[in-house]
Amino acid sequence: MDLFDPPPDSPEAAAEPTGRRSQADRLRVKALRIHEILCEAYGCPVPYFSDKGPLSELVSALLSHRTKNADSGRAYTQLRERFPTWEAVRDAPAEEVEEAIAPCTWPEQKAPRIQAVLRAITEAPEVDGLGLDELADWPADDARRWLQAFKGVGPKTSAAVLLFSRLRVPALPVDSHHHRVAQRLGLIPMSMAVGPSHDALAALVPGDWDAQRVYDHHEALMLHGQKCCYYRRPACSRCPVYDLCVWEGKGAPPPDAETS
Numbered sequence: 688m689d690l691f692d693p694p695p696d697s698p699e700a701a702a703e704p705t706g707r708r709s710q711a712d713r714l715r716v717k718a719l720r721i722h723e724i725l726c727e728a729y730g731c732p733v734p735y736f737s738d739k740g741p742l743s744e745l746v747s748a749l750l751s752h753r754t755k756n757a758d759s760g761r762a763y764t765q766l767r768e769r770f771p772t773w774e775a776v777r778d779a780p781a782e783e784v785e786e787a788i789a790p791c792t793w794p795e796q797k798a799p800r801i802q803a804v805l806r807a808i809t810e811a812p813e814v815d816g817l818g819l820d821e822l823a824d825w826p827a828d829d830a831r832r833w834l835q836a837f838k839g840v841g842p843k844t845s846a847a848v849l850l851f852s853r854l855r856v857p858a859l860p861v862d863s864h865h866h867r868v869a870q871r872l873g874l875i876p877m878s879m880a881v882g883p884s885h886d887a888l889a890a891l892v893p894g895d896w897d898a899q900r901v902y903d904h905h906e907a908l909m910l911h912g913q914k915c916c917y918y919r920r921p922a923c924s925r926c927p928v929y930d931l932c933v934w935e936g937k938g939a940p941p942p943d944a945e946t947s
């Protein structure tokens with residue numbers, strides 16, 4: 688048995704003899720084992736941290752780019768306090784928007800970008816004004832492609848808009864913690880960048896999972912990156928998925944780890 692294989696007496700092993708499994712299938716089985724172990728460790732189901740509308744989630748994500756959570760949160764709050772509606776943000780002088788979002792990084796770039804996105808959404812024939820609630824009725828891939836056509840919106844933001852907002856559409860965002868943990872556990876190659884990792888990691892998640900399970904998957908891997916698998920000096924000696932880690936830089940095992 689290798690690290691990709693499920694335990695011999697598990698339902699997965701009974702259903703799929705090792706010799707016939709493709710590498711993709713083996714990775715899917717491994718991703719599920721990681722999900723189960725990390726969910727147990729970090730407590731799934733994880734409560735949603737937000738019930739913003741999709742447009743609010745989009746603006747919030749645009750503000751958060753390369754910004755500490757506390758600072759982007761402050762910028763978002765100030766923006767909402769200063770302007771009563773998204774139409775008001777769209778039509779305001781750019782300097783006023785820039786002033787309102789000053790706590791985040793590069794407000795001088797983010798203010799015109801946010802306004803440009805709001806204008807483009809207003810003019811888009813596929814949606815009815817500045818709401819985006821109709822995205823809940825679209826196939827998730829179509830909604831993501833549509834969102835990613837706007838400047839500054841990448842795969843992480845499009846997934847976050849669908850999953851984190853009150854739409855609760857199953858779409859998998861990958862942040863830097865999630866990405867690092869997935870690399871070290873061998874779910875994606877070490878050379879794969881965050882952008883392409885979205886499709887690769889989404890392909891490992893069962894297609895019939897609801898939003899809560901997809902959210903749990905993202906949160907569990909992200910929390911592992913935040914609380915144990917640090918960028919520098921990961922705490923391998925207390926890692927619950929030590930046996931599944933293929934990273935050559937990993938440290939000493941937990942005292943009770945099976946190091947087969």
Ligand code: SF4
Pocket residue numbers: 868871872915916917921922923926927928929932933934936937938
């Ligand atoms: S063994 Fe260490 S490097 Fe590997 S996943 Fe666990 S904490 Fe991260």
